[in-house]
Amino acid sequence: MTDITPHGGHDQQPAKLGYSPRADIEHRLRLADTDPKAARRAERQVTSMFLLSMVFVVLFVVAYIGIDPSTEVYIPVFGLTSALNIALGLTLGLAIFLIGAGAIQWAKKLMPDVEVVQQRHDQLSPDSDTQEAAANYERGKEESGFARFRMLRRTLIGALIVFPIPLVIMLKDLWVPTPEEEGKSPADILSTTLWTADMRIVSDGTYKPVRPEDLPVGGLISAVPADLQEVEELQGNLNARGKAAIILVRMEPDEIRAQQGDGWDYQGILAYSKICTHVGCPIALYEQRTHHLLCPCHQSTFDLADAGNVVFGPAARRMPQLQIGVDAEGYLVAKSDFAEPVGPSFWERG
Ligand code: FES
Numbered sequence: 001m002t003d004i005t006p007h008g009g010h011d012q013q014p015a016k017l018g019y020s021p022r023a024d025i026e027h028r029l030r031l032a033d034t035d036p037k038a039a040r041r042a043e044r045q046v047t048s049m050f051l052l053s054m055v056f057v058v059l060f061v062v063a064y065i066g067i068d069p070s071t072e073v074y075i076p077v078f079g080l081t082s083a084l085n086i087a088l089g090l091t092l093g094l095a096i097f098l099i100g101a102g103a104i105q106w107a108k109k110l111m112p113d114v115e116v117v118q119q120r121h122d123q124l125s126p127d128s129d130t131q132e133a134a135a136n137y138e139r140g141k142e143e144s145g146f147a148r149f150r151m152l153r154r155t156l157i158g159a160l161i162v163f164p165i166p167l168v169i170m171l172k173d174l175w176v177p178t179p180e181e182e183g184k185s186p187a188d189i190l191s192t193t194l195w196t197a198d199m200r201i202v203s204d205g206t207y208k209p210v211r212p213e214d215l216p217v218g219g220l221i222s223a224v225p226a227d228l229q230e231v232e233e234l235q236g237n238l239n240a241r242g243k244a245a246i247i248l249v250r251m252e253p254d255e256i257r258a259q260q261g262d263g264w265d266y267q268g269i270l271a272y273s274k275i276c277t278h279v280g281c282p283i284a285l286y287e288q289r290t291h292h293l294l295c296p297c298h299q300s301t302f303d304l305a306d307a308g309n310v311v312f313g314p315a316a317r318r319m320p321q322l323q324i325g326v327d328a329e330g331y332l333v334a335k336s337d338f339a340e341p342v343g344p345s346f347w348e349r350g
């Protein structure tokens with residue numbers, strides 16, 4: 001049997017709700033419990049917080065649209081900082097804070113501060129307990145004032161409805177085209193990477209040019225184009241890396257069953273895009289005995305000894321292969337750019 005016993009009390013609402021404050025515990029009433037004017041004042045305060053929260057969401061949108069991302073302001077301690085980041089952080093932070101602060105004020109000033117003890121036992125409740133729980137729920141609804149304070153309820157719902165708007169707007173920043181990419185379709189953009197004829201292949205991380213003898217049979221190296229570092233510094237983002245990253249694997253030449261072009265390997269060394277053709281996770285899980293490359297995100301599996309074809313999983317397209325050779329000094333180089341777009345296949349559907 002569930003027993004809800006009030007400890008402490010509230011002069012008006014407990015009686016109205018069907019129980020009395022315990023006589024043995026002194027309970028201090030709040031101003032809003034006894035003075036209807038104070039209760040209305042508290043209601044206005046909370047309402048204002050929810051309304052202000054909505055105003056800050058609107059200001060977030062205005063800042064996002066109106067402030068140039070290159071504008072900087074001086075902030076003590078932090079120095080020169082992006083004005084856009086400051087404005088977005090402040091407005092979104094205040095919008096969230098005001099919803100939280102309003103909810104706390106509502107609970108502290110307007111909901112009854114009654115203590116109850118709920119004794120629990122068996123998990124399976126008899127019908128009478130279920131009915132009692134339903135009655136307690138109704139009582140809780142009444143106590144919270146959600147039904148009673150119409151303005152509070154509406155402004156809270158309004159604040160929660162507009163609150164996700166900044167999150168939707170920020171989705172746009174998932175991809176910011178560079179000036180050269182403006183106006184091009186994603187498929188066009190993904191068809192052009194930094195790889196060009198005779199571009200050296202360098203190890204990712206150390207940026208050291210790779211020689212064929214650096215890669216033993218069965219080995220794998222993550223690699224990038226030689227000029228990637230410079231381009232990244234110029235562009236200030238990782239877009240070029242996201243398209244040009246490759247893996248080099250080496251197998252015995254007679255283990256290669258098919259390639260995307262005749263002789264695209266160099267003495268058993270094959271270069272493939274590192275970006276999964278499903279939804280774009282970087283891949284470097286290689287099983288040297290089967291020559292399978294496994295994507296950790298959704299388990300697409302590609303056979304690198306068979307032209308990078310899909311052997312398992314949701315990817316709908318093979319991994320693009322890069323034709324490679326060596327230059328006069330014996331370093332591995334690309335022979336051209338990829339022959340097909342890298343990355344997720346769904347870009348091509350448009
Ligand atoms: S991203 Fe590779 S399988 Fe989904």
